[in-house]
Amino acid sequence: MTQSDPFRSCRPFSLLLTKSKAFQQQAQNDINAMNTDVWGTCNTDVPQDQCDGNMAWFASALQSSCRTDLANQVEMAVDTLTALQAYDLMRNAACQVDADTNAYCYVEAVANSDPSSYWFYQLPLGQPLVPITNSACNSCMKALMSMYADALSSTNSTxxxxxxxxxxxxxxxxxxxxGSSYAKAASVSSSNSALTSFSMPGSMVLLAVLFFTGALFGT
Structure with a gap:
């Protein structure tokens, strides 16, 4: 999956954040490299709606081929499915821009010596928030939490x-x-309880063979 063009061309931020050692260990320590990586995530050659479809198909395929691992809560399978399903939301989160500085909010969070804001980007991946300081009281985090709340209540969300x-x-x-009401309250839409079934695009038929016979993550 991770070596296929439909996956790599969409640069899923949700999996870069959790599974890419280069992103975690190298780019996180180089603000220019991080900015370049995020820019590439936000400006893929493939349109975002097509990428949404690619990731939805991968999620559907994973649910079928890794049914036993998912039922047994195998960490790799569960984490990967969660990240695939959060693709669209996390891409939008990564591409959020600070109106005051014209910089990516995520890049600012990484560069900040206080990591409080950074941990909010882990929420869609099921990682609970660690203790934070009031450094997180900024316009980026307020807008990010509003984005999350809207996603949870959206009838169109996966x-x-x-x-x-x-x-x-x-x-x-x-x-x-x-301060109270800094973060929006969210009511979870019932449509979020299950992933919709997706048909396989013709251009991805070969990927089915690769996905079902290969390892989930290559080198």
Whole structure:
């Protein structure tokens, strides 16, 4: 999957954040490299709606081929499915721009010596928020949490199980640090309870063979 063009051309931020050692260990320590990586994530040659379809197909294929691992809560399978389903939301989160500085909010969070803002980008992946300081009380985090709340209540959203588990406590933590109602309340749409079935695009038939017979993550 990770070596296929439909995957790589869409540069899924959700999986870069969790599975790419180069992104985690190298780009995180080089603000220019990080800015370049995020820019590439936001400006893919493939249109975003097509990328949404690619990731939805991969998620559907994973649910079929890794049914047993998912039922047994095998970490690799569960984390990968969560990241695939959060593709669209996390791409939008990564591409959010600070109106005051014209910089990517995520890049600012990485560059900040206080990592409080950074941890909010882990919420859609099911990672609970760690203790934060009032450094997170900024316009980027307020807008990010609003984006999350809207995604949870949207009838058009795909399954966002990771965010469902983490949003409420994170919103409470942010409100405690920044003032009541700083983070929007969210009501989870019933449409988020399951992933819609997707048909396989003709251009991805070969990927089925690669996906079902190969390892999930290559080198």
């Amino acid at each position: 399954s966002l199980g990771g965010l469902v588990k983490t949003y409420g406590d994170a919103a409470s933590s942010l409100n405690n640090a920044c």
